[in-house]
Amino acid sequence: MQNKTAKTVIFSGTLGDAFIVLCKLYGRHKNTGEYFQVMRFSRHPQMDLVIKSLFDIVPFAEYLPPCREVENEKDLKHRIAKSPHDYLSTVWNGQKQSWLKQDPHGYPMEPYPEIEIAGLPLQDSDATKFRVGIQLHTGKVNSNFKGFSLKWISSLLKWLSPDQFKVYMFGTGDRYSAKEIARFCEKHGIENLVGKTSFTEWLGYIKAMDFFISPEGFSAFFAMSQKVRSLVFYTDYQILGRVAAQ
Numbered sequence: 001m002q003n004k005t006a007k008t009v010i011f012s013g014t015l016g017d018a019f020i021v022l023c024k025l026y027g028r029h030k031n032t033g034e035y036f037q038v039m040r041f042s043r044h045p046q047m048d049l050v051i052k053s054l055f056d057i058v059p060f061a062e063y064l065p066p067c068r069e070v071e072n073e074k075d076l077k078h079r080i081a082k083s084p085h086d087y088l089s090t091v092w093n094g095q096k097q098s099w100l101k102q103d104p105h106g107y108p109m110e111p112y113p114e115i116e117i118a119g120l121p122l123q124d125s126d127a128t129k130f131r132v133g134i135q136l137h138t139g140k141v142n143s144n145f146k147g148f149s150l151k152w153i154s155s156l157l158k159w160l161s162p163d164q165f166k167v168y169m170f171g172t173g174d175r176y177s178a179k180e181i182a183r184f185c186e187k188h189g190i191e192n193l194v195g196k197t198s199f200t201e202w203l204g205y206i207k208a209m210d211f212f213i214s215p216e217g218f219s220a221f222f223a224m225s226q227k228v229r230s231l232v233f234y235t236d237y238q239i240l241g242r243v244a245a246q
Helices: 015-032 044-055 071-084 150-157 178-189 200-207 217-225 237-242
Strands: 006-012 035-042 061-063 131-133 167-169 212-214 227-235
Touching: 006 071, 015 035, 015 044, 015 061, 044 061, 044 200, 071 178, 071 237, 131 200, 131 217, 150 178, 150 217, 167 178, 167 200, 200 217, 212 217, 217 227, 227 237
Parallel strands: 006 035, 035 061, 131 167, 131 212, 212 227
Antiparallel strands: none
């Protein structure tokens, strides 16, 4: 975004929220050609690096760390009200929910942004097999964490013949035993990528899947946005407000 005048926008939240905002900026950029600088208000400043990595993969927006840390919802509402910049919500259609402001006019949600990942990492000998990706867990530990049990995944694998399917497992491995995951993946012929990819490599793998299984969260949003057939598990029905109707 060098030598380009950029419009500043703000949002609140973490990685999944950031992706919803990215989709809205993509929609506006298509219509106006504008470029954006993105600022964040949140109680989770530790997400700065990964959110910056997300915006680094697109040419029309950049994330400006550090996160503007807030103490609580009241503080967040006050800071947003004082800001001169457009605030974008994480509701797909931008409509007002609770105390959150409605999106300003002109930020249409683009549910299928064209995102290029340089150097897709898949160059294996099983290229003819149907590739199934399993996101082991999503969310933040001690907050909105959601994860699959290895026992459930083992039951799922009974339906997937190793002659026809190649299974990949993703995640950081938080709350799981790395040794147990390694043994499990070796036993079942799973490509174990838990804790072994950069953020960008992870996105490249997701784009390359034929089918993706994930708890709700950023990984599910990203897979669906790239038109990867997906099976998504959610625990809070309100999350459907972030998924575009298209």
